[in-house]
Amino acid sequence: MSEQYNGVKFSTFFIEEMAPENDPKLKQLMNWCNEFQKLNLTPISNGASSGNLSYRLQPGSNAFVITGTQLALNRRLSANNFVTVWDVDFTKKTVYAEGLCDPSSESMLHFAIYKMRPDINAIFHGHSEEMLNNPKPNTPITRNEAPYGTQELVGEVLQVLQNNNYLLIKNHGFLSLGANMDEAGNRMK
Numbered sequence: 001m002s003e004q005y006n007g008v009k010f011s012t013f014f015i016e017e018m019a020p021e022n023d024p025k026l027k028q029l030m031n032w033c034n035e036f037q038k039l040n041l042t043p044i045s046n047g048a049s050s051g052n053l054s055y056r057l058q059p060g061s062n063a064f065v066i067t068g069t070q071l072a073l074n075r076r077l078s079a080n081n082f083v084t085v086w087d088v089d090f091t092k093k094t095v096y097a098e099g100l101c102d103p104s105s106e107s108m109l110h111f112a113i114y115k116m117r118p119d120i121n122a123i124f125h126g127h128s129e130e131m132l133n134n135p136k137p138n139t140p141i142t143r144n145e146a147p148y149g150t151q152e153l154v155g156e157v158l159q160v161l162q163n164n165n166y167l168l169i170k171n172h173g174f175l176s177l178g179a180n181m182d183e184a185g186n187r188m189k
């Protein structure tokens with residue numbers, strides 16, 4: 001199963017210390033976070049949920065709003081628990097963000113997917129032993145195991161992503177993508 005969490009594996013440059021706009025889209029993401037927790041798709045360990053959910057800010061831009069790292073999704077969430085990621089420099093392993101907490105450890109993965117798939121506007125990542133052990137037929141699965149939060153893992157996912165909207169990360173978890181949040185979320189119900 002997934003390795004233990006020991007922090008984010010990139011540095012974050014804060015463009016501004018400001019929470020994302022508390023608009024209907026963020027409210028929708030908060031609801032999906034709570035729902036994922038209820039469905040046990042982001043199991044809690046050491047007080048934090050294992051998973052990360054995001055939506056693209058607007059078409060044509062790769063900026064997105066994502067859960068903060070080490071966040072428990074079973075509580076009442078506020079805009080302060082989310083971070084806007086504007087850009088990622090893979091060479092410098094730097095995430096350029098705006099927020100009041102550190103962005104999710106898988107922020108580089110979300111960025112790479114939004115960049116590769118302009119049709120995708122929501123990415124929900126969670127952990128489910130059951131789904132890993134009993135994958136539905138024809139589910140793409142990454143070939144090699146890679147540590148969470150690394151560019152190695154990003155590479156593994158991009159290799160099998162193609163036009164798939166659902167895939168498994170070997171010995172780790174799942175990714176559910178959608179043209180919108182409901183599409184990414186309802187698939188997992």
Ligand SMILES: [Zn+2]
Nearest residue numbers: 050051148173
């Ligand atoms: Zn994960």
